[in-house]
Amino acid sequence: MVKENFYRSQRKTNLLNMYNNRPKYSAYGEILRPAHFQSTRSKVAVIPPNYKLFTSTRTINMNEITEEKERSAYEVLIKKGQVPFSILSERKGKVKLEYKDIHKTKRARVGNLLLNRRANDGESVKNQNNDENEKQKRVKEQNAVPEEDALRPGRSKRIWNELYKVLDTSDVIVHVLDVRYPKMFLCKQVIEYVKQNEHKNMIIVLNKVDLVPTAVTKKNIDILSKHFPTVAMHSKSLFNFYGKNNLMNLLRQYKKIHKKTISVGFVGYPNTGKSSIINVLLNKKSAKTAPLAGETKNWQQVKLDKGIHLFDSPGVIDVKDKPICEDDLEYSAVLMGAVRVEKIKDPEVYVNQLVKIAKEGLEKKYKIAIENEDLFLEQLSQKMGKLNKNGQGDVHLVGKMVLNDWVQGKIPFWVEATDIFP
Numbered sequence: 001m002v003k004e005n006f007y008r009s010q011r012k013t014n015l016l017n018m019y020n021n022r023p024k025y026s027a028y029g030e031i032l033r034p035a036h037f038q039s040t041r042s043k044v045a046v047i048p049p050n051y052k053l054f055t056s057t058r059t060i061n062m063n064e065i066t067e068e069k070e071r072s073a074y075e076v077l078i079k080k081g082q083v084p085f086s087i088l089s090e091r092k093g094k095v096k097l098e099y100k101d102i103h104k105t106k107r108a109r110v111g112n113l114l115l116n117r118r119a120n121d122g123e124s125v126k127n128q129n130n131d132e133n134e135k136q137k138r139v140k141e142q143n144a145v146p147e148e149d150a151l152r153p154g155r156s157k158r159i160w161n162e163l164y165k166v167l168d169t170s171d172v173i174v175h176v177l178d179v180r181y182p183k184m185f186l187c188k189q190v191i192e193y194v195k196q197n198e199h200k201n202m203i204i205v206l207n208k209v210d211l212v213p214t215a216v217t218k219k220n221i222d223i224l225s226k227h228f229p230t231v232a233m234h235s236k237s238l239f240n241f242y243g244k245n246n247l248m249n250l251l252r253q254y255k256k257i258h259k260k261t262i263s264v265g266f267v268g269y270p271n272t273g274k275s276s277i278i279n280v281l282l283n284k285k286s287a288k289t290a291p292l293a294g295e296t297k298n299w300q301q302v303k304l305d306k307g308i309h310l311f312d313s314p315g316v317i318d319v320k321d322k323p324i325c326e327d328d329l330e331y332s333a334v335l336m337g338a339v340r341v342e343k344i345k346d347p348e349v350y351v352n353q354l355v356k357i358a359k360e361g362l363e364k365k366y367k368i369a370i371e372n373e374d375l376f377l378e379q380l381s382q383k384m385g386k387l388n389k390n391g392q393g394d395v396h397l398v399g400k401m402v403l404n405d406w407v408q409g410k411i412p413f414w415v416e417a418t419d420i421f422p
Contacts, residue, residue, distance in 0.1 A: 159314050160316055166266075166299050166312075169265065173202045173264075174202075174265065176268035178208055180208065180409075180415065183415070184415075185268065187268065204230045204231070205247065210242070216416070227421050238279060238284070260307050261307040263310075265310075334350045334403070344400070347399030361412040377399055380393075
């Protein structure tokens, strides 16, 4: 018997044992103990247990077998398929084809009568097409949205329906506000909905607190917490955030109070950071995010915890009652970040309004002294070197750059804390 050692593997040892092992014989030459692989006996076979052995089986009696034999004595069913072969029948014999399908007929001579008929038919078809084109133009004119309404978000019924879907299915409503101007980003429809449905709870999240001083955030929390639970947050990225634990603790408390599972809906104006907060809570990129308005088109459902489900809603806005600019509501929609900058035709017009609101922030950002509001873009384009072919400042390009910086929060601006609830 070869012993196992450090110089041979177990496989090599078993092979040598097989070679060295010999059968043991009796005095009469009978094998008492066979060698390895010499015995012809095998172990008793055992059928492994299976639940299919105890299920009902399909049986057939002898009468059915005899009937089948008489019906088709020389046919054997090998495997039954799902294709209805009885419907498929091969054609016996050759298929007759028509002469016209194979050979082309001779072209008949066209007389003056046929030419006139074809000309009349062509004119009638032309008139029908003109009538259809006129109808399509009328429909487009009726359904067309004016350029003025294109800058006023919150007009789409589909987006408002998506918002109310989230409100109806949510037990806890998280209203996301921009801490720089909370009153401007408060949605009155959501507040009225919560007051009408007393069984629903609301949490106010002051997002983007990294853009304002700490004292401003503290004052806003002290004022708003008198009405609803308020949490301060900022969610720049998955690795740079603040206030996640406070919001998680609030949601878990509501889960214990109400029931085993709760649904939480995030609502608010466009570009307030609803999807970014959801990604921070999940610690992964689940909802689509972008520093632009209108990235979320439909409501989305995400599972946060064992009993907490999150719903993300598209941003809606209505600037009728509270414009940020006293001149026009369109300026308010643009300066609130509710309209994408690339859709704006005349950005320099809105930059002039921005200078009236955030003059100090613009001077601090671009390090330029603003003496005249109308000449601000001209001075900035000369400083940046953004010139057109004539050597003058490219006011259009620089205006879009300024609006992009404003929407992304690169220009410092905030409003003193006040009570935003009536």
